[in-house]
Amino acid sequence: MWRILPFVSRTNFSTISQHQGQMMKRGLPKRKLIPNVDNIVVVASGKGGVGKSTIAVNLSHGLRSIGYRVGLLDVDIYGPSLPKMMNLNHKAETGNDGLILPLINYDIECMSMGFLVDSGIFWRGLMVMSAIETLLYKVKWSQRDVIVIDMPPGTGDTHISIVQRLNLTGAVIVTTPQDVALIDARKCVEMFSKVDVRVLGVVINMSGFVCENCGSHTDIFGDGNEDSICRDLDTSLLAKFPLLKDIRLSGDDGSCLLVDSKPNSIKQSITKMAKKVSVNFAPKN
Numbered sequence: 001m002w003r004i005l006p007f008v009s010r011t012n013f014s015t016i017s018q019h020q021g022q023m024m025k026r027g028l029p030k031r032k033l034i035p036n037v038d039n040i041v042v043v044a045s046g047k048g049g050v051g052k053s054t055i056a057v058n059l060s061h062g063l064r065s066i067g068y069r070v071g072l073l074d075v076d077i078y079g080p081s082l083p084k085m086m087n088l089n090h091k092a093e094t095g096n097d098g099l100i101l102p103l104i105n106y107d108i109e110c111m112s113m114g115f116l117v118d119s120g121i122f123w124r125g126l127m128v129m130s131a132i133e134t135l136l137y138k139v140k141w142s143q144r145d146v147i148v149i150d151m152p153p154g155t156g157d158t159h160i161s162i163v164q165r166l167n168l169t170g171a172v173i174v175t176t177p178q179d180v181a182l183i184d185a186r187k188c189v190e191m192f193s194k195v196d197v198r199v200l201g202v203v204i205n206m207s208g209f210v211c212e213n214c215g216s217h218t219d220i221f222g223d224g225n226e227d228s229i230c231r232d233l234d235t236s237l238l239a240k241f242p243l244l245k246d247i248r249l250s251g252d253d254g255s256c257l258l259v260d261s262k263p264n265s266i267k268q269s270i271t272k273m274a275k276k277v278s279v280n281f282a283p284k285n
């Protein structure tokens with residue numbers, strides 16, 4: 001046991017060392033463009049369950065609402081959430097050229113392992129990378145201004161090879177204000193910095209809860225001091241979302257929070273987040 005522990009602690013709990021960083025930069029895969037796609041933004045969190053998929057979906061809606069042609073790619077092959085969150089429940093088809101056709105809802109082209117296989121597959125070793133390779137390069141996107149990629153939770157080998165393979169516009173980090181989520185978000189920021197991917201900003205999710213009945217405010221995941229979180233992650237704030245029943249419901253129903261005709265602060269935050277992300281897009285030719 002004592003022989004294993006140092007290895008475990010080095011890989012899982014320490015920050016990424018300079019040596020690992022150099023190895024990652026020297027990493028083998030060459031950055032490859034995705035045909036028809038002008039910008040690629042990854043949404044990552046480090047820790048699972050902090051709302052990464054929810055933010056990826058709402059960022060996509062936000063970008064669409066301000067006029068961009070958007071694709072949404074879910075590369076979480078173990079637990080794809082996109083089919084439910086985008087209310088798309090049929091399987092994808094393959095065109096004559098062998099490329100997979102995205103499914104479309106809310107004028108957003110979507111792709112997920114959930115459209116390709118039935119749940120219950122046990123993914124092992126090389127199968128994982130081959131599945132991800134399919135999602136990255138075997139999808140027939142129409143001309144897209146941007147593809148938003150919903151990353152799986154974590155900062156492991158799979159993540160590093162995804163970010164090394166792609167020519168990314170940048171990364172959006174999602175965290176709750178809780179310390180354990182922030183530690184993993186920090187690891188994510190380090191991973192991106194080691195492979196020269198720009199962090200576009202942080203989304204603080206589940207920040208505070210207001211009781212519908214008595215109106216009292218509770219910081220369930222900590223006080224969410226945005227200045228100290230941004231300082232800690234060395235980036236700027238893209239948006240802050242409270243823990244809100246409507247946000248959870250929109251994910252479960254696959255509905256779009258922007259469709260509600262009444263102006264509200266969540267819609268404003270989604271649009272603002274999309275605008276802040278879009279200023280980083282490559283200028284159109």
Ligand SMILES: Nc1ncnc2c1ncn2[C@@H]1O[C@H](COP(=O)(O)OP(=O)(O)OP(=O)(O)O)[C@@H](O)[C@H]1O
Nearest residue numbers: 048049050051052053054153242243244247248251
């Ligand atoms: N601001 C919010 N208010 C209420 N519920 C939320 C909020 N953000 C996310 N949720 C809910 O929390 C749960 C986890 O969210 P989500 O699946 O987006 O997280 P994730 O980080 O992508 O998870 P995973 O690690 O499984 O990929 C979902 O049920 C989602 O509807």
